[in-house]
Amino acid sequence: MADARTYTIIYVVLLALGTGKFLFFMDASPLTYQMALAGTFVLAVAKTLLISGYYMHLLEEPxxxxxxxxxxxxxxxxxxxxxxxxxx
Structure with a gap:
């Protein structure tokens, strides 16, 4: 089982990924809508893998x-x- 330091790092990474998804759609962003949408999907997959791997303990399962x-x-x-x- 992971310790509190690992969970804190994962939490900060999830917070950064969530902020990144928000910044993709800001008015000052140089990205097109399609690029922002693709980036949002990539970040969503990364967040899902982190959550399922660490918080749902799938990394420790068979x-x-x-x-x-x-x-x-x-x-x-x-x-x-x-x-x-x-x-x-």
Missing amino acids: RSVTYMMVTALFMVLLLTIAAGYSIQ
Whole structure:
């Protein structure tokens, strides 16, 4: 199990990533909307990996649990894509 120092560092990194997502869409940002959106997705994935790895303790679990979680995520993405396709 990680110590308080590790959790504090992860918290500060998550705070910085959240601030970065906000700064992408500021009026003074040189990024286009598509670039800001892509950057937001990348930062969201990084935040998700940090949260699931450290706060949900998936790094300490057996690999089978991690594979099960990745499979569940893949299935949710497939369902989301199918729902989006059926709406159009």
